[in-house]
Amino acid sequence: MSTLGNAAVIGSGPNGLAAAVTLARAGVPVTVFEASETAGGGTRTTELVEAGVLHDVCSAIHPMALATGFFRAFELEQRMDFAIPEASYANPLDGAAGGGAGRAAVAYRDLARTAEELGRDGAAYARYYRPLLRRLEGVLDFSLGGSIARWPADPLAALITGLRTLEQGTPLWNARFREDAAPALISGVAAHSIGRMPNLATAGVGVVLGALGHARGWPVPIGGSRAISDALAADLIAHGGRIETGHPVNDVRELSAFHVKLFDTSARGLVRIAGSELPGRYRRALGRFRYGDAATKVDFVLDGPIPWADPRVAAAPTVHLGGSRAEGAAAELEVVRGRHPEHPYVILAQTDAFDPARNPPGSNAVWCYTHVPSGSTVDVSPRVIAQIERFAPGFRDRIRSFRVTTAAELAAYNRNYHGGDFSAGSVDLRQLFARPVLAADPWRTPARGIYLCSSSAAPGPGVHGLPGWYAARSALRHEYGLPAPELGRDAAA
Structure with missing residues (x-):
């Protein structure tokens, strides 16, 4: 049994699990506390619209899963399957004469x-x-x-x-x-x-x-995004770690038995839970950390594939529906100004063709979201449907059912998504450098044994596990005097 002081990780998103895996591999006893009934955070997959049809709850396509430091060290590609299409993403455009949809720009590997x-x-x-x-x-x-x-x-x-x-x-x-x-x-x-x-x-x-x-392309995880969290959780448990789901942590004093605490929460969540342990100057700095605009998600079940006007779009798992650069920029500016664009920029994922076993034949799950002002309660599905229909005439007729998750509902689903900001903090120039504060080790707080390992910390949002990995390595160095462990499948614990 390890003689090292134990560690708690609050939150089981990919960053929290990356932190827990890294600590457990170094021999630290780790317990992950997750408020929801299932682990995964932004990497969950479940039945959202119809029974038997799986949709990704948050992230769906993972550009960073095969290319960035943590997942490469973890050898994620050897632990689960990905489909890596020749086309990474596509951007449909109006016809050459301005007379409707009919062509697209496609980014191939x-x-x-x-x-x-x-x-x-x-x-x-x-x-x-x-x-x-x-x-x-x-x-x-x-x-x-x-x-x-x-x-x-x-x-x-x-x-x-x-x-x-x-x-x-x-x-x-x-x-x-x-x-x-x-x-x-x-x-x-x-x-x-x-x-x-x-x-x-x-x-x-x-x-x-x-x-x-x-x-490397923009890969589709076979079985949905939950396959990523399942791979991380399996490795954690194999190395002695524990995950307690349905266990929210509301006060850091609940964790007094733990030597080290790593927070896969927003910066605001860190203050809410552990503010009593943090120096006033640091709390005020976190109070200046800004949150951005939000997303409203619309999940569809169709009775067949999307009828794209340009059939090449069907070869791309990710589709950006914003029209021309000028039109997309105008839509994003409307959001910045607190309005809901009439012709929104929509990010759409069509995964069934690349992972055909995920859903029953004849049930095509379509995942998409659009940007809205923070805290929005507006149902933007008519605008989203119209934008898809613009580039895929006949889309509306193929809709069997759909579900809208407003920005406010997204915030209620995950306490890290303030106002529906799934990045847990605005991605702006200042916060590219100071995330959450300007520091050589931004994951380590001034409070002994307390670390921030979420997307509110550098290098920011994305399913890459990097804030968790960096925070855990900092904790190993400062709290345990240990080097970062090997993470590969065949590495010794």
Whole structure:
């Protein structure tokens, strides 16, 4: 039996589970406390609309699952199955003469194929991405490597990333392009971060996600996103860890028996639960941490596949429905101004063709969400349906049933999603550097043994497990004097 002081992890999202796995692998006794009845946080899959039909509750497609540090060390790809389509994502556009839908921009893993289909802008698009792909490891290290206060492992990759971000985050963003398909493809990815476009924060997100789309692809987890949390939970339990579901923690004093506490909660949740242990200056700093606009989710069950006007769109698991770059930017600006766009930007996932065993034949599950102001209670499903119908005439006739989860309901579902902000904190320029505060070790709080390991901490949102991994390694170093353990399947505990 381990003689190390035990640790508690509050929250069982991918970051909390990554932290728990890392500690358990180092020999630390770990208990994960989860308020919900099932573990997983943003990686849950269940019957949301119809019995027997599975939808992902939050995240659905995982660009970072095969490429980033923690999951590569954990060898996630050897623990579960992914479908990795040739097409990573698509952006439907109106017809060439403005007379309705009929064409799309498609981002394939093969950059040359993507460029060829983009026509006049193809060469410029390839020149945009090629340097990023050549130095992808350095790009990921710079963007997702933890504290911004450290020197990048590949300074040239950092420079290239910065230049691409500067280009796409300023009014220069159209300088290299002459048509609308290539810029729509780039800004459709950047809009994942929710915010005004162009700006540096959304552009930085787009640079990384777009590069991954042309490298390892945007994979579909077989069986749904819960397969990721299941793989993490299985490894934790195999190394002596425990998960207590249906066990909310409302006060840090409930955890007095634990030597170390890691919070997979928002920064606000950390203050709510552990504020009595935190110095006033740090509490005030967390109080200045900002939360962003939100998402409203619409899940559909169709009686067949989506009838895209451009059939190539069916080959992409992720579809960005915003039209042209100008139209998508206008929709996001409406959200920033506190309004609900009439023609919203919609992110849609169509997984059945890539994971056909997930649902019964003839039941096509469609997952999508759109951006709305924080705390919205508006049912935007008519606008979402109209936007899909615009690029897939006949979609409306294939709807068997659907369910709307407003931003307010999303916040009620997960206490970390304040106002429906599933990023647990706005992705803006300030909070790219100070997440949640500007520090060389942003996961470690001034209170002894208390760490923040959620998306409110660097490097921010995404299903990559990195805040949990970094927080656990910090705790091992400072609280236990231990190095980071090996995480691979065959590594000794």
